[in-house]
Amino acid sequence: MELRQLEYFVAVAEEGGFGRAAERLSIVQSAVSQQVRRLERELGVPLFDRSTRHVNLTGAGERLLPEARSVLAAAHRARQVAADIRAGADGVLRLGTVHGPGDRVFRTLTELAAIAPRLQVRPRRLPLAERLSAVRSGALDAALVRALPKAPGLELLPVWTDPLYVALPSAHPLAERAELSLADLADLPLRLAAREDNPPFHDLITGACRAAGAEPPFGPPFTTFQETLADIGAGAPSWTVFYEVGGFPDLPRVAVRPLGEPTLTTSLAVLPGPPGPALRHLLDALNRVESTR
Missing domain, CATH: 3.40.190.10 (Periplasmic binding protein-like II)
Known part of the structure; x- marks a missing residue:
């Protein structure tokens, strides 16, 4: 079963015909008919009554319609979340933290929440060697470290x-x-x-x-x-x-x-290369906290 088959099915049901559904989808009518028939064969039930001049849903079609709409809505939400993750507005940031100094870590998380409210931060307290290893392996996206002049395989950004x-x-x-x-x-x-x-x-x-x-x-x-x-x-x-x-x-x-x-x-240990959107938001939050000192 493909998402486009469900999309074509819903379009035909809502438009009341294959021709109008094809116009809505900006494709030829034969493509709509072909994909809907494939969906019917895969499901093993007829979805439309084609015995009259009008196309009507069968009982099976009426039952499937709300489920098909739910699937398409979920797919749309997934695409939107993925787009937000690419933009850094959503997602999960796994951050290795340190204790202090002061309340900077808490203030940074507060600033980050204001910059990207849906970005979830998962702070982890680990010993230094484990913190650095987790960044190298990708288990952490970044880690705060103190007094460290260099870290092989990582870039240290003073914060x-x-x-x-x-x-x-x-x-x-x-x-x-x-x-x-x-x-x-x-x-x-x-x-x-x-x-x-x-x-x-x-x-x-x-x-x-x-x-x-x-x-x-x-x-x-x-x-x-x-x-x-x-x-x-x-x-x-x-x-x-x-x-x-x-x-x-x-x-x-x-x-x-x-x-x-x-x-x-105190530096932020990250993998070399341009930071992704979530890390850029974190660096922005760190800079905001530092500028208010």
Whole structure:
């Protein structure tokens, strides 16, 4: 059964004859008659009574007519959805996300909903390596990544930059400064997570220290955020560096100061090549959020 057979059948039923149906469809009458007869043979029932000068529906034809209309309407909706997907107004965008900084991800999704209300976003939180692998395989359409300078087989589109902050004992003389540099902290033990826990961020900090000519000794490793800050406030002088996710901590004997350099870049990892409409909408939303900062 072909859609055009159902379309011809409906046209004949609504126009009351093969000739008028052919005029409506802008084809010859013989083509309409041929396709309707093929449909009748396939279904095994007559759809029209051709015994008089007028063409009338048989009982089977009357029963089939609403079903044929439903099928054609569904086909039309499918074509319209496909057209909207091609235009980026509809569809599903599978996005690998990160936690923070701030509320940018939520604001981006809000902007995206305003730009393309019918575009469904399916956010997924995955470890970095799995996030990148999912983009390469097509399981994700894009993924947000932090502090990543390159990703083989992918293109990284910078979308926003955030400052970094230093936490150090509030009694330390450096805590009196409004902003700190890595050179200021060169002699103070640094608490940094092991490289295998977060390679991009680890490399960002250690690389920036070398570039600044500062090689602070490593102190106890960074464990959890709260535990590390509690140790900084209570233990031997040391410092750590972090980016804002859910506001600044308020712990006794701990001071938080901005770090002048480096900054933290968040990028959108995508497959190489021109972005499709849905990704263009996402980039537009990201740009709108960044421009309102």
